[in-house]
Amino acid sequence: MKKILVIDDDQFFAKTLEKALPAEKYELLVAEDGEVGLEKLKSEKPDLIILDLMMPKLDGTAFLRKLQESKDLPKVPILVSSNLSSVKKISDVMSMGAVGYVIKSDESLQSIAQDIERVIGEADRKNSNNSK
Amino acid sequence: MSKMLAFSSGTLISCLVGLLVLLGLVFYLIFYLINQKKAIVKEREESSRRLYELSILKELGVRAGYSLNVEEILQIITGSLIQFIDYTAVGYAVTTPEKIKVNIHIEKSVNYKFLNDIKKSMAASLSALTNKNIKLSDFDEVISGAIIVDEVKKKVGSLFNIPLVISGQVAGVLTIAHTETGLYKEEDMTILYKITGQASEAVSRLQEVVKIEQGKLNAMVESMGDGVLMVDPEYRIVVANPAVKRIINFNYSEKDKVLSIFDFVDNLGGKFDIHGRLEEAISKNEPYISKRIEIDNTFFEIGVYPVVHSPEKNKNKNLGAVVVFHDITHDIELEKVREEFTSMIVHELRSPLDSIKKIIELMVAGSIKADSDEYKEYLNMAHQSSSSMLEMVNDILDLSKLQAGKFEINKEDANIKNVIENRITFFKISANSKNLSLESSLSENIPEIIKFDPQAVKQILNNFISNAMKFTSQGGSILVSAFTLDSKSNFSININKDKFKVFPEISNFRIRKPSLCVVVSDTGIGISQDHLKDLFQTYKQVKMDQIDDESKGTGLGLVIAKGIAEAHSGNVGVVSREGIGSSFFFTIPLS
Numbered sequence: 276m277k278k279i280l281v282i283d284d285d286q287f288f289a290k291t292l293e294k295a296l297p298a299e300k301y302e303l304l305v306a307e308d309g310e311v312g313l314e315k316l317k318s319e320k321p322d323l324i325i326l327d328l329m330m331p332k333l334d335g336t337a338f339l340r341k342l343q344e345s346k347d348l349p350k351v352p353i354l355v356s357s358n359l360s361s362v363k364k365i366s367d368v369m370s371m372g373a374v375g376y377v378i379k380s381d382e383s384l385q386s387i388a389q390d391i392e393r394v395i396g397e398a399d400r401k402n403s404n405n406s407k
Numbered sequence: 408m409s410k411m412l413a414f415s416s417g418t419l420i421s422c423l424v425g426l427l428v429l430l431g432l433v434f435y436l437i438f439y440l441i442n443q444k445k446a447i448v449k450e451r452e453e454s455s456r457r458l459y460e461l462s463i464l465k466e467l468g469v470r471a472g473y474s475l476n477v478e479e480i481l482q483i484i485t486g487s488l489i490q491f492i493d494y495t496a497v498g499y500a501v502t503t504p505e506k507i508k509v510n511i512h513i514e515k516s517v518n519y520k521f522l523n524d525i526k527k528s529m530a531a532s533l534s535a536l537t538n539k540n541i542k543l544s545d546f547d548e549v550i551s552g553a554i555i556v557d558e559v560k561k562k563v564g565s566l567f568n569i570p571l572v573i574s575g576q577v578a579g580v581l582t583i584a585h586t587e588t589g590l591y592k593e594e595d596m597t598i599l600y601k602i603t604g605q606a607s608e609a610v611s612r613l614q615e616v617v618k619i620e621q622g623k624l625n626a627m628v629e630s631m632g633d634g635v636l637m638v639d640p641e642y643r644i645v646v647a648n649p650a651v652k653r654i655i656n657f658n659y660s661e662k663d664k665v666l667s668i669f670d671f672v673d674n675l676g677g678k679f680d681i682h683g684r685l686e687e688a689i690s691k692n693e694p695y696i697s698k699r700i701e702i703d704n705t706f707f708e709i710g711v712y713p714v715v716h717s718p719e720k721n722k723n724k725n726l727g728a729v730v731v732f733h734d735i736t737h738d739i740e741l742e743k744v745r746e747e748f749t750s751m752i753v754h755e756l757r758s759p760l761d762s763i764k765k766i767i768e769l770m771v772a773g774s775i776k777a778d779s780d781e782y783k784e785y786l787n788m789a790h791q792s793s794s795s796m797l798e799m800v801n802d803i804l805d806l807s808k809l810q811a812g813k814f815e816i817n818k819e820d821a822n823i824k825n826v827i828e829n830r831i832t833f834f835k836i837s838a839n840s841k842n843l844s845l846e847s848s849l850s851e852n853i854p855e856i857i858k859f860d861p862q863a864v865k866q867i868l869n870n871f872i873s874n875a876m877k878f879t880s881q882g883g884s885i886l887v888s889a890f891t892l893d894s895k896s897n898f899s900i901n902i903n904k905d906k907f908k909v910f911p912e913i914s915n916f917r918i919r920k921p922s923l924c925v926v927v928s929d930t931g932i933g934i935s936q937d938h939l940k941d942l943f944q945t946y947k948q949v950k951m952d953q954i955d956d957e958s959k960g961t962g963l964g965l966v967i968a969k970g971i972a973e974a975h976s977g978n979v980g981v982v983s984r985e986g987i988g989s990s991f992f993f994t995i996p997l998s
Binding site for chain 2: 288
């Protein structure tokens, strides 16, 4: 069972995504803003974070920055999913350590689910290589 | 005989007397005639002088026009002097900042000594007039006319110098000389004085006008926020205003430091090829406007324009070029804000639409069983998303109408109390579900019928009330109060100020005529002073943390509310204290 933390103020997105992912493989955790996201990151130690950018309190970019600066926060692959589509925003976010960028409205739930599978698979391979 | 003698002597005497009288008469007549002739000659001379004076002045007027060139005027005077005064040589000396320009025209051949004597006289005269020691070596001279012949042994017989005074300062001297002595009577000279006097007066007056105009222009250029630089065709700096000096960090305080084009070339470095652009403007006569250029964190659009003067038709004179440094930092900031705004709107529109799409995707894929509770929940989500999107699309349409000045209101006779009560009923259900109290307090003094657009006013109320609900936590209160207000009358209404601590003062309403005031007050989280000023502004959305995130706002509603109130010749406003509450209000003049 893999834990996925969805940090997004759009509760509908988390709900629809949860439905689209096989319930037996993934457990979905939801945080409605970056601050709650940081807390859940520490307490739940998810395998993947799906991060929105435009959020109240601590937005996605600030969340990534915190993660970059921090030494004790767990390193978790982050897939950014937002409805912001400016090229600059995407390259900014990628340079801050995100593993992928999904423009929500351009993708179906199915393709987002595939992205999630791929990212988690890659992280697993990396981990198993490291442990060897 | 003696009788005869006596007779004859008597006759002789009488004859003599008669003769004497006759002679006297004749002499008188001759004398009279001579005098008369003299007077006629004098009159003729006088009139010819007058004519000359007139013709010279006319010529001056036509040829010199509005010329400020003293030399040109002196050339005209000396060129036409021969019609009136006989001279061997005529000339002038004019002081210029660099040297003294001398022009002598020789009518009849003279020797070098003659010429030198004239020049010496000119130098002496100028020295005396200007109180400076002027030497012949200071002269930059042009000699024209008859050739110099050393065999001519004639000396200067008569010579006259007339000073030319412009604006109280000696600008030069006009000189005539003759080999004969005793010429140039005082009255001839008076006329010359008159002519030069009039010419110098005209020039002085013109210079005064030019000075005033120049002063205005200078003041304008000096006070301009844009940097202005003008160079002549040799790239010498003619004008550089304080703004342009600031742009290139030119230090005024350093004494003896003269601003040159190199200061610009050095300072602009690789950012802008000022020399190349100036060269192009001057040689090709074509203006150039740069793209944005950053100099010390400020953005400029630099324009280079040729300066061409056309004193006469089809005769252009290139005076150099002007460089204008237009500060576009503010425009760029505005552009950035607009971009952010557009990207925010796109984001806010995509989110609900995307939710709907994904919900349908799940349904199509059969992930949600029909007729289950879950199915209803998802349908409800789709419904909420579509409503919030529709609301936003309407806001955007309204905003674009407002910005295009095409937002129309249909004023009709309507009852504001009914409109308010209608809105209270509408919002009551969701207020109850959030455990918020929503009440109204309508003053007795409100007229039954007021002219306004009820639909548009409903829109303002929707916005104010839904905002109040968004930012007020459970157990809080919202009050919609309405009353009429006269700018003079005291302002006392029945409001529980203990509950609604933040309520506008009379001055907050900014009314000039008796007006209807509608206030929506809450006991919510309030707005910080920093954010207050940005409310009601199109591209400045205040980011606030809602009590819940069921419905998000773009802040457009407030901008539209402002537009609606203004279309009614009224106002909108807000008073707020962080952590205590807010009151949003609008006013509509009663007449």
